[in-house]
Amino acid sequence: MTNRPSVLLVDDDSDALVSLARALSVQSLNATIEASSSLSKAKELIRDNRPAVAVVDLSFDVAKGVEGGFELLAFIRGEVPECRAIVLTGHGSVEYGVRSLDMGASNFLEKPANIPHLSALIRDGLAQADLFRRYESLKTGQEEDDLESFLVGTSEYASRLREQIRYLAATGQSVLITGETGTGKGVCAAALHRLSSATGKFVRYQPGLGGADLIGSELFGHVKGAFTGAEADRTGIVESAVGGTLFLDEMDELPSSVQVALLGLLQDHAYRRLGDSVERKAHFRLIAATNADIEQALNEKKIRADFFHRIAHERIDLLPLREHSSDVKDLALHFVEQSSAKDGVNVYGIENGALSTLSRYSWPGNVRELQAVVEGACFRAQHRRAAEIGVQDLRIGMQTAPARNEELSFREQVEQFKSKLVQDALERNSGNQAQAAKELQLDRSSFRRILQR
Known part of the structure; x- marks a missing residue:
């Protein structure tokens, strides 16, 4: 049995269950999908x-109606927080x-989804669950204390980043982390908490699509009757997050009114639940992150200037992977090792040709995309009983040509194009080499x- 995360689908309509499971199975979630109708x-x-992650139809229980859905939500919260x-x-x-x-x-989404x-919500849930597991394993000493095992890379940028995190972890100051999607903002936030002296939890929060009342309720809590639908405290x-770290992704x-409320909390270490007159104390470290252009967000009033200046005492600016591409090899090998331990695959390396392909790609999805590609390649390599990932196992940039072609010779570009044609043919033929070769009108040898280059 592997440690691959699972996604549970719950719906009384078996046809809807099958349809949803099929639709999600092609979304590259890297998770096992399970289903239940009772x-x-x-x-x-x-x-x-x-x-x-659990995706629950609120009215899946015919006998109990929506109360059956609420019963299951309560069960999930108590059994698997x-x-x-x-x-x-x-x-x-x-x-x-x-x-x-x-x-x-x-x-909370309306059907049909x-x-x-x-x-995207499921991927976010999987990432949050992974952060939770990392934190729990850190508390029980199951991971090394070596920061290099957490933030991988040998480039000057990676070394500087590790030193900056070591320094900031000890200060306890608020930190703002900026960077494109997938650059590792959550990993950096977890590392800051891990290396700090905080005894409380690492709590991640990402604002949803709700209004100010709903987001304020999620952050500060509420008392019964605070607004329509608030049936309990x-x-x-x-x-x-008291005594620990609140990671605000x-x-x-965040609505402007919630930014104001958080600003007051950071200044006075006090807050009130929505609808409550009782003032409560809360001491924690705030780490905020954004992939937005800060100057533009300030000009457009998406981020209040006073809130920004309060949280940006210290700032970590993460580079896109294309700007420290020398780390791709180390990161890729790290993800192979991680996948072997987490998913139980018997793949232990990457062939030189595949490493070259990975190093030439522009990685618009950054480190997160690289991780997904390597983990998927591990399963494909294992399926063909290979100990190392080969070019044929990679599924990257199917709609995007690898970057920096101007640095390649004509012959190298031709070979790269051949490799992509072969990869596309394998994809269309479900990995069947004989059928793919026939489609391309190539002999098997x-x-x-081309595959082995």
């Missing part, structure tokens, strides 16, 4: 498999949405020669 079976799967629950429903009621969030759901949007995320998505 409350008892769903609870059994949750208890036994501890899914990282790190599991991110995404609620799907045909009832687009604000009351149901607020109650779902009160019961621990991270998102937009698959790309749902997939709710503890906020801020309270969970995509901070530019010529086909294999």
Whole structure:
């Protein structure tokens, strides 16, 4: 059995379950997809498999109606607190949405779900579950204390970044992390917490699509009756971060009024739950992150200037992977080792030709894209019983040519184009080399020669 994370789908409509599972199976989630159409079976799967993400139809239980969905949300929160629950429903009621969030759901979507949007939420949930597992393993001493095992690379940039993190971890100051999507903002935030003296939790929060009241409720909590749909008192995320670190991802998505409330909390270390007159104390470290252009966000008032200046005492600017491409090899080999340990694949290296292909690519999705490509390649290499990843195992830039072609000779560009033609043919023929060679009108020996370059 591997440690591959699982995504649980819960819906009483078996046809809808099959359709959703099929749609998600081609979204490169790198997770096992499980399904259940009954409350008892769903609870059994949750208890036994501890899914990282659960996608729940609120009305899946015919006998209990929406109450069955709320019962399952409560069960998830109690049994697997790190599991991110995404609620799907045909009832687009604000009351149901607020109650779902009160019961621990991270998102509330109307059916039918937009698959790309749902997939993005699932990926985010998988990433958050992975951060939770990392933190738990750090608490129990299961990971090395060596920062090099957490932030990989031998470039001058990687060395500087590690030194900056070591320094900032000891200060306890608020930190702003900027960088494109996939550059490792969450990893840096976790490293800052890990190396600090904080005794509390590392708590990650990413604003959803709700309004100021809903986001304020998620952060600060609320009391019963604070607004329509607030049927019970709710503890906020801020309270969970006391004594630890609050990682505020995509901070530019926070409504202005919530930024004001957070600013007051950072200055006075005090806050109130929505609808409550009782002042509560909260001491924690704030790490904020954004992939937005800071100057533009300030000009457009997406980020308040006073809030920005308060949180940006210290700043880490992460470079896109294309600007420290010398680290690609080390990162790729690290992800092979990680996949071997996490997923139980028997792949232990990368062939030189594949390393060259990885190094030439521009990586618009940055380190996260590289990790996904390498992990997928590990499974393909294992499927063909290879100990190393080859060019034929890579699925990168299918719509984007590798970068920096001007640095390649004519012959190298021709060979690169041949490799892409062969990769595309293999993809269309589900990895069957004989069929792919026939489609390209190549004999088997010529086909294999291109694969092995």
